[in-house]
Amino acid sequence: MSGVNWTGISAIYRFELARFRRTLLTGLLVPVITTTLYFIVFGSAIGSRMSEVDGTPYAAFIVPGLIMLSMFTESIFNASFGIYMPKFTGTIYELQSAPVSAAEAVAAYVGAAATKSLSVGLVIFATAHLFVDVPVAHPLMMFGFMLLIAISFCLFGFILGIWAQSFEQLQIIPMLIIMPMTFLGGAFYSIHMLPEPWRSITLFNPIVYLISGFRWTFFGKGDVAIQFSMAFIAAMLLVCIGVISWMFKTGYRLKK
Amino acid sequence: MASILTVAGLTKVYASGFQALKRVDLSIEEGEIFALLGPNGAGKTTLISIICGLVNPSGGSVTVAGGDIIRDYRDTRSAIGLVPQELATDQFEKVIDTVRFSRGLFGKRRDDALVEKILRDLSLWDKKDNRIRELSGGMKRRVMIAKALSHEPRLLFLDEPTAGVDVELRRDMWKLIGALRQTGVTIVLTTHYIEEAEEMADRVGVINRGELLLVEEKRALMKKLGKKTLTVTLAEPIAQLPAELAGSAVALKDGGHAIEYVFDTHADRTGISGLLRQIGDLGIAYKDLDTRQSSLEDIFVSLVHQEKAA
Numbered sequence: 185m186s187g188v189n190w191t192g193i194s195a196i197y198r199f200e201l202a203r204f205r206r207t208l209l210t211g212l213l214v215p216v217i218t219t220t221l222y223f224i225v226f227g228s229a230i231g232s233r234m235s236e237v238d239g240t241p242y243a244a245f246i247v248p249g250l251i252m253l254s255m256f257t258e259s260i261f262n263a264s265f266g267i268y269m270p271k272f273t274g275t276i277y278e279l280q281s282a283p284v285s286a287a288e289a290v291a292a293y294v295g296a297a298a299t300k301s302l303s304v305g306l307v308i309f310a311t312a313h314l315f316v317d318v319p320v321a322h323p324l325m326m327f328g329f330m331l332l333i334a335i336s337f338c339l340f341g342f343i344l345g346i347w348a349q350s351f352e353q354l355q356i357i358p359m360l361i362i363m364p365m366t367f368l369g370g371a372f373y374s375i376h377m378l379p380e381p382w383r384s385i386t387l388f389n390p391i392v393y394l395i396s397g398f399r400w401t402f403f404g405k406g407d408v409a410i411q412f413s414m415a416f417i418a419a420m421l422l423v424c425i426g427v428i429s430w431m432f433k434t435g436y437r438l439k440k
Numbered sequence: 441m442a443s444i445l446t447v448a449g450l451t452k453v454y455a456s457g458f459q460a461l462k463r464v465d466l467s468i469e470e471g472e473i474f475a476l477l478g479p480n481g482a483g484k485t486t487l488i489s490i491i492c493g494l495v496n497p498s499g500g501s502v503t504v505a506g507g508d509i510i511r512d513y514r515d516t517r518s519a520i521g522l523v524p525q526e527l528a529t530d531q532f533e534k535v536i537d538t539v540r541f542s543r544g545l546f547g548k549r550r551d552d553a554l555v556e557k558i559l560r561d562l563s564l565w566d567k568k569d570n571r572i573r574e575l576s577g578g579m580k581r582r583v584m585i586a587k588a589l590s591h592e593p594r595l596l597f598l599d600e601p602t603a604g605v606d607v608e609l610r611r612d613m614w615k616l617i618g619a620l621r622q623t624g625v626t627i628v629l630t631t632h633y634i635e636e637a638e639e640m641a642d643r644v645g646v647i648n649r650g651e652l653l654l655v656e657e658k659r660a661l662m663k664k665l666g667k668k669t670l671t672v673t674l675a676e677p678i679a680q681l682p683a684e685l686a687g688s689a690v691a692l693k694d695g696g697h698a699i700e701y702v703f704d705t706h707a708d709r710t711g712i713s714g715l716l717r718q719i720g721d722l723g724i725a726y727k728d729l730d731t732r733q734s735s736l737e738d739i740f741v742s743l744v745h746q747e748k749a750a
């Protein structure tokens with residue numbers, strides 16, 4: 185055999201999608217219900233008492249942050265479970281003994297997880313339209329941004345899944361780090377609304393750059409310049425790919 | 441015959457410092473059934489895991505079907521099927537899907553006719569649409585074998601294939617392995633059950649504490665190390681062995697009803713005729729004679745014990 189094992193990649197990709205399909209109802213219903221709840225609480229109850237943020241009605245303003253919040257957690261959960269479960273049940277022996285390269289395995293697992301979180305993002309986007317008019321200034325950029333976010337957070341989740349040695353470790357990063365950072369990263373407010381020194385401190389939160397960039401694709405403006413957001417997401421992709429190749433090269437927590 | 445697997449100077453030291461393999465050399469011929477015998481922790485699974493790509497070697501080299509397992513991993517892994525010792529299956533998958541998945545994973549085009557044949561041969565066809573979690577342990581083991589065969593390997597590793605399965609399934613497994621050999625597949629199996637090696641293997645290797653103690657044709661091994669036991673069943677029981685007969689190889693057994701004599705089948709003089717003449721001279725009447733070849737198990741136990749003593 186030479187070249188790329190496309191059949192192998194597609195086998196893993198389809199296996200993972202089949203796993204998602206088994207939980208399709210909850211998988212898509214949960215984001216729809218969550219979005220609806222956020223709209224009732226933030227959009228109607230609180231939003232009606234709030235003025236516009238940066239010239240955008242508050243209910244529309246929170247849509248990009250809402251999509252990002254769900255996509256961050258979905259990507260990490262799906263990708264980390266995808267590789268953690270075979271490790272946990274022992275079925276990973278088959279992947280390790282198969283003529284599949286590290287890059288092929290990552291492409292298949294991350295590709296499948298990213299497909300799912302991208303669909304979740306699009307479902308939330310569609311649900312939001314039921315409640316509020318959401319203008320999209322740069323539709324192509326918006327989709328591209330979602331795609332890159334899905335891929336980079338799935339790569340991050342994949343790393344987490346290899347690193348984790350228990351279910352607790354698997355949950356702790358998304359719940360204790362990513363979730364608070366997203367809330368504090370301006371998912372539901374503009375960081376310009378914060379007083380100093382909090383505004384400057386917040387700039388050390390990497391999530392700020394991602395949410396701001398995504399919001400830019402909707403409203404044409406964000407908390408930071410779009411170039412910073414682009415640079416940040418590129419850096420995140422590179423770092424994750426670097427870490428994963430190191431993990432496979434050394435066999436870190438995969439091979440004894 | 442050509443060698444399909446060559447292991448040279450293979451060494452493994454785990455991160456804990458435990459040395460699982462000590463410069464193991466081994467060559468497996470295409471088409472043979474090779475049984476690797478050894479007690480728990482002898483290094484059987486480590487050896488297989490390195491060959492299949494699950495564990496990194498610390499030193500030495502492994503060649504499968506002419507390719508190096510690290511440099512040419514795509515070729516070598518395509519040639520290998522692995523059935524590990526632990527039952528590990530995707531509980532929520534259907535039997536037929538999981539077998540198709542394995543074939544795809546190994547880069548082979550979908551082939552429904554072949555998958556059907558494999559499932560039928562393993563008596564799994566009736567269960568093809570069952571979820572794996574609905575199957576019994578023995579059936580799950582068969583699913584794992586079906587997965588390992590799905591990409592038509594030339595070399596099949598069965599790590600403790602009959603550990604924890606009932607007698608009937610074990611018989612089935614033997615039949616299956618016999619049938620596989622007819623198709624030209626080379627089989628390497630590890631086992632605790634000596635009778636399994638005795639029943640099926642062409643050659644036997646004995647491994648203990650990371651060292652391959654010996655590799656030999658099964659028949660030659662049994663001949664070479666084989667002792668025979670002559671049992672003389674007496675007409676009337678005797679209270680004690682007459683002094684004339686006393687020797688390290690002779691013993692009174694069965695409450696004085698039998699005399700047992702252990703001899704080497706390859707010695708110039710086995711001493712049987714001398715013993716029988718002496719018994720006759722002493723006026724002891726006997727009604728039956730029986731000789732028994734020692735089993736692989738006896739050979740194995742004595743080998744492992746010898747090494748412990750050394």
